Amino acid sequence: MRFEAPTSPEDAASLLAATDNARVLAGGTDLLVRLRAGQVEPEMIVDIKRIAGIDAITSEDGGWRIGAGVSCAAMGEHDALGADYPGVVEGAELIGSTQVQGRCTMIGNLCNAGPAADSVPAMVAAGAIAHVVGPKGTREAPVFEIPVSPGKTSLAKGEFIASVYLPPRGARGGDAYLRFIPRTEMDIAAVGCAVNLSLADDGTVEKASVVLGAVGPKVIEAAEAAAALIGTTCDDTALAACAEAATAAATPIDDKRGTVEFRKDVTGVLARRAARIAYTRAKGETS
Amino acid sequence: MSRIHVTTTINGDETEYLCEPQDTLLDVLRDELDLTGSKEGCASGDCGACSVMLDGRLVCSCLVLGAEAEGRAVETIEGMASGEELHPLQQAFIDKAALQCGICTPGILVAAKDLLERNPDPTEEEVRYWLAGNLCRCTGYDKIIRAVLDTAADMRGAA
Amino acid sequence: MAKDEFQSRQFKVVGTRVPRPDGVDKVTGRARYGADITAPGMLTGLCLRSPHAHARIRSIDTSAAEAMKGVKAVVTRADFDVTPESSGNRDVLDNVMAGDKALYDGHTVAAVAATSRSVARAALKAIKVDYEVLPHVTDVDEAMKPDAPVLHEGRQQESVPEGYSQNVLARSQYGHGDVDKGFEEADIVIERHFTTAATHQGYIEPHACLATMGGDGKADLWCCTQGHYHVRDTCAELLGMDTGQLKVTSSEIGGGFGGKTTVFLEPVALMLSRKSGKPVKMTMSREEVLRASGPTASTSVSIKIGARKDGRITAGWGDFRYQNGAFEAMNGALGAMCGFAPYDLENVRTTGWEVVTNRPKAAAYRAPGAPMAAFAVESVVDELAGELGMDPIDFRLMNAADEGTKAAYGPTYPAIGLKSVLEAAKDHPHWNTPLEGENRGRGFAVGFWFNFGGNTSVSLMINGDGTVSLSEGNPDIGGSRASMSMMAAEELGIPYEHVRCVIADTASLGQNDITDGSRVTFAVGLATIKAARHAIDIMKARAARIWGIDEEAVEWVDGAAQPAGPNAGKFEPMTLKEIAALASKTGGPIAGHFEVNAEGAGVSFGAHIADTEVDPETGAVKVLRYTVFQDAGKAVHPDYVEGQMQGGAVQGIGWALNEEYIYGEDGILQNPGYLDYRIPVASDLPMIDTKILEIPNPGHPYGVRGVGETGIVPPLATLANAVSRAAGVRMTSLPMSPPKLLAAIKAAKG
Structure with a gap:
């Protein structure tokens, strides 16, 4: 070598x-x-x-x-x-x-x-x-x-x-990434979820991207989960729809880090939580 | 197999060694230079027992190739005390019983020293997360965290 | 030895928090652990390991490896030309080098020694093993079924009834009274089934050794071990050597917790050294440690307990099925003995089962067998207390064993500390501070461990300048050099700093049993005190000789000999230092020694309280607060007693929440690394508060009880009780990893 x-x-x-x-x-x-x-x-x-x-x-x-x-x-x-x-x-x-x-x-x-x-x-x-x-x-x-x-x-x-x-962040943009691991550190993600948002002047979501990790052979762009946020203020109804779509988009496997059912469930949870954080950040509020 | 000649600085001293391309810095420290204070607990960066400083960054020496250290500065546990005078963290670990078997201790001390140099007043949570990559199986971490927090307070008081 | 050994006294050194003598070495990197030892001309040894869970070895062709440049020796089972006398050493040999079958993923089938690691690795690849893959079994309940793949033929003991696989090697039963009658008298009976996954001790230092054997048959071995005498005795038999020709020196040891009471690499390294004529160093990788050292048993346990409405338990019944890996062990019996040990029961019956499977042989792990038993029993006890509307501590106090109780495993207890531990927990601020907030729950459990004494030899030399050199034969795994020095200083009446304790090699002291059973502070401490008393007797005799009075007329007070009373004569006291300076003129060197097979270790009880919070959407568990109560008899060095309690608790937390051996359908271990074998990291935990109780052990001069193991017994149940309360669903399977907990929460919601 x-x-x-x-x-x-x-x-x-x-x-x-x-x-x-x-x-x-x-x-x-x-x-x-x-x-x-x-x-x-x-x-x-x-x-x-x-x-x-x-x-x-x-x-x-x-x-x-x-x-x-x-x-x-x-x-x-x-x-x-x-x-x-x-x-x-x-x-x-x-x-x-x-x-x-x-x-x-x-x-x-x-x-x-x-x-x-x-x-x-x-x-x-x-x-x-x-x-x-x-x-x-x-x-x-x-x-x-x-x-x-x-x-x-x-x-x-x-x-x-x-x-x-x-690319340029632009005004009224924000993103967030959450993952789930069994411990607090040192693990490989069982599920990962990133959300990137840009808001219109009225505070509603103009552009959205929801991307999932660890629930497929490569990262998954969950377009329907993103679409569920467009035009909303990430209220509970929108977040629930986003979570449901994210869960549906996940195609995980059973392995030593989690089951299919667990990963699909947690995908929705993380999408909801990450979207809320990204929205808060996009509005310029601290999170 | 041809070996690579490396010139580097270890604990302030210019040092030369030969290594194979796949040898890690940890292999070199332990097997070529007899600096066995850095320990191999996993060889995968999961336990932190081989922690050293590389150009001012805390790293696992098992995740650095020996050849990469050319022209760099490496600091190991062996360089932490000044002659007979222990670093305050080293003294605190003895005084506060922050070690049992002691195998993780060198790595934790190197990591904790770097933390206190970056952040002289860490919270308990900051210490715990900073040291999350240093596994200790004996202590349950309690006395380690206390020793680091107490040392930080002492060093702030002395400064 | 008298059981009423304990005498109350005022301590000067014992009970203080002095700096440990090996502290500077260990904070500067100077201390030499197993892999830190080198020898000139040393070779690197590596093992070839089975990739199959169960396979017949048809043949091994080592010729290509032997022909490689830099390869100095290749070893297979054919090189071990011995038939060990005991079944124990037969199993050790079969484990360190497979015979006709590989019995688990990672089982050693051959080994090489070469001039470098890269050459040795290449040589391993050149060894050709012809395997006939066999059906395998890794689950305990599956392995017990009559049609399960069988590991060993003809090893089943007569205690096993008909209808079980030959994998069931033994059954043991304990108890007294009539459990059927007891259950009839009960107002409420709860029966549950529990499982626990196998876990690993997780010591950070992998197994390592350096062996050198000359052509004269004499050999030296350095290794990290909990018992170098045991290593010597085992290796000598496996190598066909006279025991006296093998000297074993223990290095510093980077954690053991029972996992280094074993022999794995050492006989192989010796054989490689014998064949190559050169020193051979072997070090396990982390993967090898996890695949092929000695994890715990995984278990399947059924518990049934009945109680009256007034809170009195009327009967306890338990069936403890333990999977011990590929060879015989007695974890099931230990579980069956320990589960109900904290309780005063009229009717109790337990059965322990020892089952072999295609996994590495289970080794001791801190109170081996007991934590899983306590998990099962204490979970049902907790549920019963809840059903009866009683406080969990009050319910246990009402049924707690005490002095004079006939223990569930047979003997009658002398003075024990269980009720004191329970009362201390009940009075503690943690128990009395309400736990507020959603998804939170508090758990409580108790635990028991026997403790052990065993063969012990100590030597103590009085040096000419009045200092003391103390030799003990048990590796210092967590501060024992400090506690031995403290007990010697206490007894001799000299400053702690005047004593230096070393760990002697196997040629320098009489037999010392393995560092296990929490025996060292008790048994080695006892021998140290007795060795000091022996030296004191000699020093008193020397003073008597100098003064020209009878030996009986001299007493030892505060580190000096003095006339025992006004009638003995009028002489100024002579200090230890003064007597030592005159030693060569009064009869020669002064040294005390003591050898004993110590009894009277004194059982230990602990109780733990945990507060947890569960994320009901992900199944994640956070430990918010944790407190440990434990009876130490007498805490020689309180810091290190607390450390044992904290360390045991956290290992138990890991066992309860995330640690597990995960085997695939193929019988291959899926997670042989710290990445996926998830031991707790610093950010997972709160501070671990401790409360040491001191109920003197009648069998030790200072009242010492072992403290090392009990701390891991309660936490599995403590966490299960806490998490079950927080999640609103009873958790009966460990670990309570997020996928399992979330599934249970969903199932409970319907």
């Missing part, structure tokens, strides 16, 4: 393209576990953290660009990012312990393509765009299209995601 730490995105892409079985190392909080367990045996590990600027959070055209080397802890410490996208940040900050937070990255979480990835639903709900670098140049792709199935992404050989772009 080889270890390489290129300093430019182009060098990283050509290293990745030249090797049949190469792995990108960002935070390493997933890759190193798999390496030790013998689940992966790559010929090469490409550490992308020495690429200039890859650890930056930058304001861009009113939105935010988050580099692939940005630790989730660094996202949590960025006040302006947290003010615009509290839901995205709380998703990122729920991954692992304090120690894991110091290393793990949102883009690594995305590229693992784990169905229960905590940071992905809120990114998708926000309409985030991945900036993909590959041997043939760069391309932009919606974050929703990156994971395909458990452990599999749509990235081609040699491609990696250098950054993710969160």
Whole structure:
């Protein structure tokens, strides 16, 4: 096995393209576990953290660009990012312990393509765009299209995601992410749910996105759950309809982390609770 | 297999070592440098017994490759005391019986020191969440949390 | 030994909160645990483990692995050319290296030693095992059925009646009176069925050892263990060695809780060292710990209790079916003995069943067998109190065992602390503060554990400068060096700081039983006190010789010899230091020692109160407040007694709420890691308040009772009672994980 730490995105892409079985190392909080367990045996590990600027959070055209080397802890410490996208940040900050937070990255979480990835639903709900670098140049792709199935992404050989772009927040917008775990920390989500809302001048919901995690082979955009919120003030009736639609949209499995029935029930509960928080935030009230 | 030459700083001292590409920083600390104060409880980032500081960030050394430490600064439990003088947290853990078997203690001390440097006046809840990635199976955490809170108060009083 | 050993006294050192002698080592990273030991030229040893729950091993081809560069030894069962005398060691051998069958997922079938971990890993992949996969069973009730897949033929004891699978190895029965008559006299009878999942001790330090064996057959072994004498005796037999040729040194131990009363890697490492001629170090990964060390039994328990309207229990009946993993153990019997131990019953009958399944052999876990029994009994007791409209503590006080009670498991109790514990709980602010708020519930339960004494040897040397070197033979798992030093200092009348206690290797002291049964502070403490008294007798004799008076005319007061009265002569007292300085002129070195198979351990009772809040929409449980009451006899170091109570309580909380071994249909463990084997983390918990009761144990000079285990007995039931009240539905299956609790809440609502 080889270890390489290129300093430019182009060098990283050509290293990745030249090797049949190469792995990108960002935070390493997933890759190193798999390496030790013998689940992966790559010929090469490409550490992308020495690429200039890859650890930056930058304001861009009113939105935010988050580099692939940005630790989730660094996202949590960025006040302006947290003010615009509290839901995205709380998703990122729920991954692992304090120690894991110091290393793990949102883009690594995305590229693992784990169905229960905590940071992905809120990114998708926000309409985030991945900036993909590959041997043939760069391309932009919606974050929703990156994971395909458990452990599999749509990235081609040699491609990696250098950054993710969160579009401008705009006025009267708010998001939230909630997950359910058996303990208070250190678990993989049994259910995750992100809600992203924009309000009209009259305080009713104009645009909504409800995205579910851990209840399907990849994140699920629960369009009917979102539609249930449009035009409402997220009153109890709207929230109940949203919850019911979210439960209906969930397609979970029975496993060691929960049953189908449990996950479907809790999906609705979290959708209702997350929508309420997102609405409060969109109105500019504290939550 | 070719080994990688790494130059880094550990507890303030420039250090060189050779490691295999898949060796973790924890492997290097324990097996190459004989710094066995960092413990391997899980090798998956779930127990925190291998906690160290890497360029000022609290991390699990089992989730860092040895090769990644090139040019970085690593701080381990072995660097926490100044000569014979224990860090106030170390003294408090002894005085307040905040350890039983002691295997999780180095990781908890490294993590707690980082907390108090970032937040000299944490609430009980903040201490509990900060240390959620440091498993202790002996104490039920009670005396650990008290020792950290008491030390924080003492250090604020002394400052 | 006299049972009325205890004598009331004013303590100077015992009962204080002194710093532990190993504290600095453990806060600086200097302390050496199992995996921290190295030797020049050391090899890395790894085990190949069965991927099947149950399989016949047709053949093992190690030739490719042996031919690999850097591979220095490969070991299979064929290398262990011994037939152990006892069934216990036969099982240990079958467990550490599978014979003709692999009996559980993770069972060791071969091992290698190589120059690096990466080479050793590659070598494991090169070993070819031809398995014939067999039907398996992991559930206790399934394993008892006559048509269940059988693990071992012909091992069923005569105590087992007809109609059960050969997996049922033994049945044991306890009790007295006539339960049928008792149930007839009852105004109310409640019968319930309970299950608990297997849990793991969860010690943070994986098993590790370093073995080195020379061509002369002499061997040294360093390992993290709760009993290095036990490791020595077992390994010597399995390696076909004379016991005296194997020296075992215990490292610092990173938690055990019963799980390190075992032997797993050590004989394998010794065999690899014998074959390679080099030191071999072996360390389990966390996955190996969970798959292949010694978790608890999972259980299926039926309980029936009857009571009169006035609150008096008329009969108790229990059937305790315990799955012990792939080999014989006695957890079911222990459960059957402990369940009703807190109660004074005229009519009681219990049966314990020992069942083997395709899981790793159950090891001790802090009061082995008792927490599951208490969960079942205390749940029914709680329900009865509710049905009778009685306060849960008053109901238990009315039926509590006391001095002179014939215990449900046979003996008659001497002075015990149960009623004091119950009264302390009843008077405590926690019990007397109403629990307000929706979806909240308070639970209460009691628990019992026997405690143990056992073989113990201690040596105590009086050094020339008046300091004391104390050697004990039990690993210090949670502060025992401190408590032994305290008892030595107390008895000798010298400052605590003048004593240094070390853990001796197996060549340096007489036999010491495993650190189990909460025996160390009791038995090693007793031996330490007696060894100190032995040294005092010698020092009194030396003073008598210096003064030219009879030995009987000298007494020992406050760390000095002095004439016993005005008639003995007029001499200034001689301190320990002064006598020590003259030792070589008065007869040579001064040392005391004591060897005993200690009895009179003194049973211990505890009671717990928990406040919980349930999220009725998700089944999540939050523990709001928790208080532990326990009889310690005499708390030698109160901090560490509290620590045992707190640690036991939290392990029990984990067992009650989220910890469980999850096996798939394929018999493979689904959650062999801390990610999904969910032990409590700091943010899951409140502070754990403690109240130490001190009802002296008549069998110990200072009144000490063991405290290590009792703390895990009540919390399963305490949490079940609290959560059942908060959720409005009786929970009879552990863990009460959110999916299970939410399903129960939904079912109760209809």
